[in-house]
Amino acid sequence: MLAGLVERARQGDEDAFAALVSVVGDRCLAIAYRILRDFDLAEDAVQTALVSAWRELGALRDTAKFEPWLHRQLVHACYAEVRRSRGRTLRLVEAELAGPWSDDYLTVADRDELERGFRRLPAEQRALLVFRYYLGLSVPEVAQHIGVPLGTAKSRLHYAELALRAALEADARGADRRKERPA
Numbered sequence: 001m002l003a004g005l006v007e008r009a010r011q012g013d014e015d016a017f018a019a020l021v022s023v024v025g026d027r028c029l030a031i032a033y034r035i036l037r038d039f040d041l042a043e044d045a046v047q048t049a050l051v052s053a054w055r056e057l058g059a060l061r062d063t064a065k066f067e068p069w070l071h072r073q074l075v076h077a078c079y080a081e082v083r084r085s086r087g088r089t090l091r092l093v094e095a096e097l098a099g100p101w102s103d104d105y106l107t108v109a110d111r112d113e114l115e116r117g118f119r120r121l122p123a124e125q126r127a128l129l130v131f132r133y134y135l136g137l138s139v140p141e142v143a144q145h146i147g148v149p150l151g152t153a154k155s156r157l158h159y160a161e162l163a164l165r166a167a168l169e170a171d172a173r174g175a176d177r178r179k180e181r182p183a
Contacts, residue, residue, distance in 0.1 A: 006063040009054075017054055024067065025050070028074050034130040035078045037119055041085060045077040052077070065144075072147040075127050082123040117167035125160035132157055 002023065008016035028049065032042035052073050060069055118126060131142045143153035 002066060003063045006057075006060070006066045010057050010060065010063070017057070020066075021050060024070060028070065031071065031130055031135070032074060032078055034134050035075070035123055035126045036081060037115075037126075038085075041081045042078075045074060045081045048077040048080065049074040068141075068144045071131070071145040075146055078127065079123055113168060113171060116171050117164055120167040120170075121160065121163055124156070125163055128153070128157045128160045129164065 002020070005016045005020045005023070009020055025046065028046045029042055032045045032049075033039055036042045036045060049070065053070050056073075060066065118129075121129070127146060128142060131137050131145050132139070135145075137145060139154055139157060140150055142157065143150045146153060148156070
């Protein structure tokens with residue numbers, strides 16, 4: 001079904017592209033939010049990626065690879081939003097975005113700790129972790145969706161995991177120090 005919509009959209013069918021957007025739009029928004037940690041920036045990145053996808057759809061050779069192709073555009077749009085918003089204070093908005101990386105089983109404290117650690121990572125590392133753990137993609141699929149060679153994806157994912165672990169440990173040490181201080 002998706003491949004048929006992509007093919008019709010490639011031929012200029014705006015209704016087919018609108019149908020495609022309704023199928024993939026929410027997932028793109030969830031991905032962008034998880035990378036950017038800001039709902040307004042995520043919406044802007046998705047809008048940018050979708051406009052870019054509409055303009056460049058004719059260049060897509062394999063309609064079966066539409067989603068990885070779109071996700072690459074989305075990741076680049078997220079990176080552009082980060083560059084554009086540097087210097088501004090990011091406003092974090094709680095969004096209920098369901099997905100495989102469900103927060104249902106985490107306590108509020110665990111969620112807060114993970115959020116603080118995740119926020120400390122650069123967008124490039126957050127993107128890798130989102131595709132790997134939120135979407136549950138294999139490392140080769142992550143490489144395809146991010147648009148990098150497999151070895152590069154493996155290496156960057158390894159360093160992203162180390163960075164997240166270090167951020168969580170640093171946050172835990174800071175919490176321990178705050179507990180030790182007399183009131």
